[in-house]
Amino acid sequence: xxxxxxxxxxxxxxxxxxxxxxxxxxxxxxxxxxxxxxxxxxxxxxxxxxxxxxxxxxxxxxxxxxxxxxxxxxxxxxxxxxxxxxxxxxxxxxxxxxxxxxxxxxxxxxxxxxxxxxxxxxxxxxxxxxxxxxxxxxxxxxxxxxxxxxxxxxxxxxxxxxxxxxxxxxxxxxxxxxxxxxxxxxxxxxxxxxxxxxxxxxxxxxxxxxxxxxxxxxxxxxxxxxxxxxxxxxxxxxxxxxxxxxxxxxxxxxxxxxxxxxxxxxxxxxxxxxxxxxxxxxxxxxxxxxxxxxxxxxxxxxxxxxxxxxxxxxxxxxxxxxxxxxxxxxxxxxxxxxxxxxxxxxxxxxxxxxxxxxxxxxxxxxxxxxxxxxxxxxxxxxxxxxxxxxxxxxxxxxxxxxxxxxxxxxxxxxxxxxxxxxxxxxx
Numbered sequence: 001x002x003x004x005x006x007x008x009x010x011x012x013x014x015x016x017x018x019x020x021x022x023x024x025x026x027x028x029x030x031x032x033x034x035x036x037x038x039x040x041x042x043x044x045x046x047x048x049x050x051x052x053x054x055x056x057x058x059x060x061x062x063x064x065x066x067x068x069x070x071x072x073x074x075x076x077x078x079x080x081x082x083x084x085x086x087x088x089x090x091x092x093x094x095x096x097x098x099x100x101x102x103x104x105x106x107x108x109x110x111x112x113x114x115x116x117x118x119x120x121x122x123x124x125x126x127x128x129x130x131x132x133x134x135x136x137x138x139x140x141x142x143x144x145x146x147x148x149x150x151x152x153x154x155x156x157x158x159x160x161x162x163x164x165x166x167x168x169x170x171x172x173x174x175x176x177x178x179x180x181x182x183x184x185x186x187x188x189x190x191x192x193x194x195x196x197x198x199x200x201x202x203x204x205x206x207x208x209x210x211x212x213x214x215x216x217x218x219x220x221x222x223x224x225x226x227x228x229x230x231x232x233x234x235x236x237x238x239x240x241x242x243x244x245x246x247x248x249x250x251x252x253x254x255x256x257x258x259x260x261x262x263x264x265x266x267x268x269x270x271x272x273x274x275x276x277x278x279x280x281x282x283x284x285x286x287x288x289x290x291x292x293x294x295x296x297x298x299x300x301x302x303x304x305x306x307x308x309x310x311x312x313x314x315x316x317x318x319x320x321x322x323x324x325x326x327x328x329x330x331x332x333x334x335x336x337x338x339x340x341x342x343x344x345x346x347x348x349x350x351x352x353x354x355x356x357x358x359x360x361x362x363x364x365x366x367x368x369x370x371x372x373x374x375x376x377x378x379x380x381x382x383x384x385x386x387x388x389x390x391x392x393x394x395x396x397x398x399x400x401x402x403x404x405x406x407x408x409x410x411x412x413x414x415x416x417x418x419x420x421x422x423x424x425x426x427x
Contacts, residue, residue, distance in 0.1 A: 003231070003263040006157050008149075012275035015152070019282055020063040026290070027064065032362040033296050036289030037066040038096040038122065038281075039088055043081065043107065044074035049100045056098070059278050065285055068094075078107045082115045089117050090340025092359050095292055096122035096285040119291075122284040124148070125173070134181045142284045147179035149276025150211055150232050151186070157265055159209065159230050161186035167207035169193045169200070169253070170214035175234050179211055212253040222258025231259055231266040234273045295336055296362070302334050304396040366401070 060067035097120045118128035124144035132138040166188040170176035180192045204224045213234035235253030252269030328350045343351040373381030394402035
């Protein structure tokens with residue numbers, strides 16, 4: 001009995017329709033917070049790359065994701081390209097960044113992908129995401145789109161992965177290696193094959209699931225397959241066909257006509273894995289925007305430094321020197337400040353850009369407490385001590401976000417003389 005076709009286009013259309021509904025619903029629920037945006041960066045003007053970018057832009061428009069296409073001339077220098085990418089990373093209105101491959105020879109793909117960072121790497125190729133994909137007790141923020149599409153096709157076709165023997169042919173960073181890791185995460189027993197693998201036909205014949213992504217037209221024949229195997233053909237190759245007006249046609253890495261007589265399920269080429277790649281990109285972008293909206297709506301939780309109080313109370317300078325300040329970057333992370341909103345001045349000081357006010361305008365204003373004093377004493381008026389003490393009580397004891405706004409104190413009390421705005425023991 002011929003194999004049942006896994007209709008990748010129909011499954012991809014279904015996923016995109018579901019995403020459209022989810023995006024519309026969340027926009028209605030969080031109109032100020034949820035505005036998903038994907039930026040595709042293209043270097044050069046290759047026709048195939050331009051076509052891929054147009055496909056992505058069309059998909060975004062159909063489901064309600066804002067799309068921006070940034071073009072650079074092929075002669076652009078790597079530092080300029082990376083500088084622009086870092087600006088996109090710092091832009092809180094951008095949720096996904098994809099750099100269209102391939103890049104010109106003078107630009108390092110690894111350096112460019114690293115610049116994107118894991119949080120906006122909707123293509124799923126940042127080293128952090130690929131690395132976490134292979135760890136049992138970690139989870140990648142994003143999975144690569146084509147491998148994720150392969151797994152999605154299996155799952156939506158009712159294929160059980162756990163306990164099955166799987167053979168992946170092709171060990172590329174784009175498909176083979178990550179899909180092997182994902183099948184392993186699904187508790188399959190996986191053999192990763194490549195151009196140097198011996199007895200390939202024998203290994204394929206033992207597999208319940210075969211994923212082929214090696215870039216060789218019609219390499220895997222039907223007689224190689226185990227009866228009833230599930231075949232996912234990722235290949236896309238053009239071969240001569242004089243019966244076609246163009247003189248050629250597309251085929252996969254599997255000989256479809258013979259394989260369909262042995263397999264139970266098989267993806268066609270075209271119309272199998274291809275449409276899933278863009279659908280998974282849309283899904284990753286939706287996920288990135290959702291995480292950003294969740295983070296923006298979440299309450300701030302500040303960790304507090306431990307305080308080891310001594311009796312009798314030491315001098316103010318001894319107390320100050322005994323405490324290690326919290327690194328300012330850690331504090332900024334707890335406050336959910338974006339990288340572009342912070343200007344670091346060493347490890348313990350920073351300036352915050354006023355643009356943060358626009359991003360956080362949806363939040364309700366907090367309470368402002370004014371601590372004033374007009375009665376001088378030999379040790380000052382107590383304004384700073386009272387202000388810091390209130391912050392301690394509200395923050396460390398009542399777990400409310402609290403910030404003290406004080407001028408830098410003079411060093412008078414350090415030297416035992418009246419200085420003002422300093423002192424106060426453990427405050």
